[in-house]
Amino acid sequence: MDKVFFHEMMFYAYHGVYPEESRLGQRFTVDLELGLDLRPAAESDDLAKTVNYQAVYETVRSTVEGKPVKLVETLAERVIEQLFAKFPVEYAWVRITKPDPPIPGHYRAVGVEMRRERNRRDE
Template sequence: MDRIVLKNMGFYGYHGNLESEQSQGQRFYVDVEVKTDLTKAGQTDNLEDSINYVEIYNTVNAVMTGEPRHLLEKLGALIADELWNNYKGIVGLSVTVRKPSVPIAGMLDYVEVITTRGQF
């Protein structure tokens, strides 16, 4: 199955379970992978036969810069559900939300939550 992938989109948002996270904000990174059949788009060279990745980006941006949420799980579900419900031709998708600045007393690069829909 063909895929459209948007990797490492960066956003500044006010998400987190701690009050300081919601008042000061922090960076988040998101990957989206959409499984779909791109055969027709490859033949016609017409955007109408594909899934517009600018619109995917705009969907992610609206969630990540929008209303503060407590959990990465909620952010991933909002993005996944919006894409799944509003774009024809998606047979599977994966949304990864990464948070590099986590309130953990230890060394790590980031925490991420991966949300999937459909055949993934």
């Protein structure tokens, strides 16, 4: 399976359990990998036969910067759901990182990773 990837997309949003997260917001980074057959695009040099990077970015941006949630797990699932709804990918892997989490202790970053495969029975 071929893949298209995005590394360290940066957003500012208001997700989190702690009151200061929803009041002040924080940075989030998103890494993304989308699995699909890239041969048709490579052979034809046709953007319509792959995923448009800008459209993927805008989908992720609107989801991450959209309605706040408490859990990064919920946010990651929403990103994947939107990607499956808009793009013909076989799987999506996403990592969402909070680079500066407001939790006691010294952390460089925390976050989640999820990988989901498209369920063809649901189409």
